């Protein structure tokens with residue numbers, strides 16, 4: 001049987017998220033910061049999730065983050081990820097506050113991951129798209 005390569009699904013780019021993806025192409029990970037209450041968040045949305053004001057700007061993240069939670073996939077729920085098993089999906093909190101779901105990379109032993117573990121941003125390419133991923137910070 002000949003197995004056909006299946007592409008990994010890519011994130012959706014829309015008018016609101018286009019600057020986010022463009023910044024990653026330039027090597028920057030950005031998040032939204034409310035101009036009124038200073039709340040910071042991801043993913044981008046039109047209003048601040050705290051005060052509902054539609055006034056906000058993009059800020060560049062430092063790249064420092066911590067591990068909130070994670071799961072190690074041993075089964076591919078999409079055929080394109082079959083060749084990556086096992087892989088780690090995590091909830092990551094940026095030093096600036098926003099949280100996102102990402103992948104952890106360069107994890108030698110997933111059994112040694114710890115809540116609050118320091119992480120560092122690494123921007124990788126998924127087909128033609130720059131995506132934010134995180135690796136455990138080495139002290």
Ligand SMILES: [Zn+2]
Nearest residue numbers: 034037048051
């Ligand atoms: Zn606000």
